[in-house]
Amino acid sequence: MAKHTPMIKQYLKIKAEHKDSFLFFRLGDFYELFFDDAIKAAQELEITLTKRDSGQKEEIPMCGVPYHSASNYIKILIDKGYKVAICEQTEDPKKAKGIVKREVIQVITPGTVMESTMLEEHDNNYIASLSHFPDGTFVLAYNDLSTGENRIALLNNGWEQVIHELYNQPIKEVVIATALPKKYQEQLKDRLHVTISYEDKVNFNAEYRFLCENINNDERLMKGFSRLLNYIQHTQKRSLNHLQQAKIIELNQYLSLDMYSKRNLELTESILRKGKHGSLLWILDKTVTAMGSRQLKKWIERPLLHQTSIENRLDIVESFLKGFMQREQLRESLKSVYDLERLAGRVAFGNVNARDLIQLKNSLQQIPNIKQILTQFEEEKTKQLAEQLQVPNHLIDLLEKSIKDDPPVSIKEGSLIKDGYHKTLDTYRDASHNGKKWIAELEKKEKEETNIRSLKIGYNRVFGYYIEVTKANLHLLPEGRYERKQTLTNAERFVTPELKEKEQLILEAEEKSIDLEYELFLGIREKIKEHIPQLQVLAEIISTIDVLQSFALVSEINHYTRPVFHQQELSIKDGRHPVVEQVIKDGSYVPNDINLDEDTDILLITGPNMSGKSTYMRQLALIIIMGQIGCFVPAEKAHLKIFDKIFTRIGAADDLVSGQSTFMVEMLEANHALKNATENSLILLDEIGRGTSTYDGIALAQAIVEYIHDYVYAKTLFSTHYHELTALETSLPRLKNIHVRAEEYEGNVVFLHQVKEGAADKSYGIHVAKLANLPGNLIERATTILNKFEQAGTNETETMKSESNQLSLFEEQKEKNKPMKKSTQQPDLAHELSQINLLEMTPIDALNELYRLQKLIK
Numbered sequence: 001m002a003k004h005t006p007m008i009k010q011y012l013k014i015k016a017e018h019k020d021s022f023l024f025f026r027l028g029d030f031y032e033l034f035f036d037d038a039i040k041a042a043q044e045l046e047i048t049l050t051k052r053d054s055g056q057k058e059e060i061p062m063c064g065v066p067y068h069s070a071s072n073y074i075k076i077l078i079d080k081g082y083k084v085a086i087c088e089q090t091e092d093p094k095k096a097k098g099i100v101k102r103e104v105i106q107v108i109t110p111g112t113v114m115e116s117t118m119l120e121e122h123d124n125n126y127i128a129s130l131s132h133f134p135d136g137t138f139v140l141a142y143n144d145l146s147t148g149e150n151r152i153a154l155l156n157n158g159w160e161q162v163i164h165e166l167y168n169q170p171i172k173e174v175v176i177a178t179a180l181p182k183k184y185q186e187q188l189k190d191r192l193h194v195t196i197s198y199e200d201k202v203n204f205n206a207e208y209r210f211l212c213e214n215i216n217n218d219e220r221l222m223k224g225f226s227r228l229l230n231y232i233q234h235t236q237k238r239s240l241n242h243l244q245q246a247k248i249i250e251l252n253q254y255l256s257l258d259m260y261s262k263r264n265l266e267l268t269e270s271i272l273r274k275g276k277h278g279s280l281l282w283i284l285d286k287t288v289t290a291m292g293s294r295q296l297k298k299w300i301e302r303p304l305l306h307q308t309s310i311e312n313r314l315d316i317v318e319s320f321l322k323g324f325m326q327r328e329q330l331r332e333s334l335k336s337v338y339d340l341e342r343l344a345g346r347v348a349f350g351n352v353n354a355r356d357l358i359q360l361k362n363s364l365q366q367i368p369n370i371k372q373i374l375t376q377f378e379e380e381k382t383k384q385l386a387e388q389l390q391v392p393n394h395l396i397d398l399l400e401k402s403i404k405d406d407p408p409v410s411i412k413e414g415s416l417i418k419d420g421y422h423k424t425l426d427t428y429r430d431a432s433h434n435g436k437k438w439i440a441e442l443e444k445k446e447k448e449e450t451n452i453r454s455l456k457i458g459y460n461r462v463f464g465y466y467i468e469v470t471k472a473n474l475h476l477l478p479e480g481r482y483e484r485k486q487t488l489t490n491a492e493r494f495v496t497p498e499l500k501e502k503e504q505l506i507l508e509a510e511e512k513s514i515d516l517e518y519e520l521f522l523g524i525r526e527k528i529k530e531h532i533p534q535l536q537v538l539a540e541i542i543s544t545i546d547v548l549q550s551f552a553l554v555s556e557i558n559h560y561t562r563p564v565f566h567q568q569e570l571s572i573k574d575g576r577h578p579v580v581e582q583v584i585k586d587g588s589y590v591p592n593d594i595n596l597d598e599d600t601d602i603l604l605i606t607g608p609n610m611s612g613k614s615t616y617m618r619q620l621a622l623i624i625i626m627g628q629i630g631c632f633v634p635a636e637k638a639h640l641k642i643f644d645k646i647f648t649r650i651g652a653a654d655d656l657v658s659g660q661s662t663f664m665v666e667m668l669e670a671n672h673a674l675k676n677a678t679e680n681s682l683i684l685l686d687e688i689g690r691g692t693s694t695y696d697g698i699a700l701a702q703a704i705v706e707y708i709h710d711y712v713y714a715k716t717l718f719s720t721h722y723h724e725l726t727a728l729e730t731s732l733p734r735l736k737n738i739h740v741r742a743e744e745y746e747g748n749v750v751f752l753h754q755v756k757e758g759a760a761d762k763s764y765g766i767h768v769a770k771l772a773n774l775p776g777n778l779i780e781r782a783t784t785i786l787n788k789f790e791q792a793g794t795n796e797t798e799t800m801k802s803e804s805n806q807l808s809l810f811e812e813q814k815e816k817n818k819p820m821k822k823s824t825q826q827p828d829l830a831h832e833l834s835q836i837n838l839l840e841m842t843p844i845d846a847l848n849e850l851y852r853l854q855k856l857i858k
């Protein structure tokens with residue numbers, strides 16, 4: 001260190017305080033990165049790595065990005081989960097004695113991004129703090145810095161609940177204590193892939209008392225929230241007075257969806273494409289404002305539990321649905337409303353420009369219009385929404401009087417403030433304007449006096465105002481008055497004493513007016529800050545209106561129906577899957593009924609592969625979710641029950657819990673459902689047990705069905721390929737068989753996608769394989785094997801009687817397992833061994849093969 005140049009020493013000192021961030025070190029018009037930061041950034045940003053003299057023998061690695069385009073590079077790093085510390089020169093280099101002072105003015109992290117170019121318009125950008133308390137509870141505090149929203153949840157159901165909660169929100173960064181047990185820290189990284197940051201300070205900063213009214217009687221909430229605020233403050237290093245009061249998320253007020261369900265049901269993101277396309281959000285999102293589309297996502301993630309709140313939303317949707325003309329007008333008006341929530345955030349953060357304020361003004365000017373349209377709807381609740389919308393007339397007036405209609409992007413170059421807003425500014429402007437007029441007149445006068453028609457008066461930054469005369473005309477200039485300033489190839493430039501004098505007046509006035517405009521702009525921004533809470537309330541109401549009109553529009557386009565809520569019974573006539581019905585060709589979706597009356601808890605669904613079992617199950621969950629967020633639902637008629645929790649085990653289980661096998665994940669998901677479901681919950685289990693050997697699978701599947709039937713009582717849809725299970729209908733009174741119909745036609749299977757009562761007669765697996773174009777002789781061979789099984793196996797695959805106790809059931813299966821495995825697998829082993837071509841295998845392939853064969857024998 002001792003031998004480094006003073007600047008590198010300064011760099012190293014600052015870097016030592018920001019070890020976990022890329023340090024963007026301002027040098028003139030560039031941000032430079034040094035040492036390891038430079039090597040890594042050059043790779044990540046694909047920019048050239050150079051070297052710089054450091055005062056030592058070895059040069060140090062360096063790379064840099066221009067100040068003006070830095071935000072593009074910062075965005076790349078942030079998107080990759082890194083943090084960037086912005087280190088600026090904090091004194092004028094001209095006035096600096098020795099090395100210019102530098103300080104980190106902000107640390108940009110994935111969870112604290114404020115720049116609109118770095119934010120996804122339709123998504124919230126949450127940062128969360130996670131705190132663990134000795135009583136076993138956890139506190140999650142969320143903040144979206146761009147909108148100022150703060151929410152807090154107390155979790156007392158253990159670590160899994162924390163993971164599910166965090167997974168269900170678009171969280172970019174989690175702030176924890178360094179002492180959080182390592183196993184938890186690892187799971188956060190492995191299962192959620194979020195940026196982890198540390199903040200150990202949980203003492204409360206009195207400056208933020210106004211945010212804590214709702215939480216200040218619970219020390220745990222206060223500590224959790226303080227951890228979050230302390231982190232935000234120490235990274236952002238500025239006022240956070242746009243933050244909103246912390247709201248407690250009462251988890252028991254919302255339908256609980258675990259992370260498996262959110263993913264399996266493709267609520268906001270499709271599994272395959274990992275984007276919005278193909279998700280429920282994609283279908284329901286006909287919002288016109290960015291705030292509305294963010295709100296919709298939140299609603300989908302947290303469906304309601306209270307019937308009155310649900311009916312309130314439905315009433316408004318219904319009134320929007322009936323008033324087509326007014327709804328269209330409403331949509332038109334909403335189109336002119338910009339992102340008030342984020343504008344308010346940026347006002348507080350100090351990074352709005354005059355153009356943003358014009359957007360703000362235009363948006364606010366729409367409010368009276370929106371109010372007026374809302375009062376035209378019949379429904380009383382719609383009128384109440386209108387009443388809640390308060391027009392901020394003072395703010396509109398201020399913006400109208402002060403900001404020019406077409407201001408530049410920069411706030412430091414003038415042309416922002418309207419004439420008449422400020423007297424002194426008007427005087428400067430007059431001086432400059434009159435001076436310019438005087439110059440125009442001088443040009444005319446000089447032309448006439450010298451008789452040089454090409455004479456002109458111009459201006460440049462170096463020489464100021466000048467009189468330009470072409471060389472050919474120089475002889476016409478009178479002696480004495482003109483002082484030569486600059487010689488060009490074809491012309492000479494002169495000044496006169498009176499021109500100099502006027503120039504000074506003009507320039508002074510211009511400079512002063514630009515400085516004053518900047519000051520006035522900052523003043524206006526301060527005044528707007530006082531209106532931030534009002535803007536936030538407006539944003540909330542506007543986004544609610546937007547989501548509800550979106551529901552109405554989608555319900556109209558897709559012919560949805562208003563659900564009716566019953567306590568015990570669930571019956572849906574001609575229900576459809578909202579997404580599948582849109583994506584399958586030619587509108588050929590086959591609607592189906594679902595009935596789960598008071599006496600039925602479990603529907604056991606059989607039917608061939610590809611017949612539509614999973615679609616049918618997801619359809620039910622999606623209809624319930626749509627109903628509980630206050631939207632109409634895809635059905636002819638829907639009598640719904642309000643569910644408290646939904647659990648699913650559907651589709652391909654991918655590796656959420658890292659390092660676990662598919663079967664293990666399946667069991668974890670099932671376990672999660674069985675442990676947490678109540679009699680008001682919905683469980684969807686799709687082909688549970690298929691990931692293991694047939695008998696294990698059947699045994700597990702049956703035991704799970706029995707357990708739900710006897711202990712959980714949750715409404716359950718259970719699809720299976722194990723036809724043996726259909727016999728359970730006789731022993732479990734609240735279980736009913738249903739099946740998805742398929743028919744055989746000329747040796748091929750035809751899927752009818754119709755759900756009927758009773759069990760399926762056949763599984764058609766081989767027919768489906770045929771559809772997938774497997775080789776003909778393979779299909780023939782499979783058919784022969786199947787026939788053999790069917791002749792020999794009727795005794796062996798008889799259903800296991802559920803009345804007997806579980807232990808004897810499993811013992812019985814073990815016995816049955818043995819002969820079957822031996823008789824079918826031993827000959828296969830010899831055949832398989834003879835087929836192996838060792839010469840074409842890598843050692844690892846050979847080892848795997850050996851392992852597989854050994855498993856067969858076992």
Ligand SMILES: Nc1ncnc2c1ncn2[C@@H]1O[C@H](COP(=O)(O)OP(=O)(O)OP(=O)(O)O)[C@@H](O)[C@H]1O
Pocket residue numbers: 580584588589590591592607608609610611612613614615616753754
């Ligand atoms: N009601 C329906 N109307 C029309 N097409 C449907 C219907 N239900 C499902 N399908 C179509 O059938 C395809 C297969 O459906 P799904 O995946 O639900 O079958 P499955 O019985 O669960 O199959 P598997 O047992 O192989 O998992 C879907 O992708 C969809 O295109």
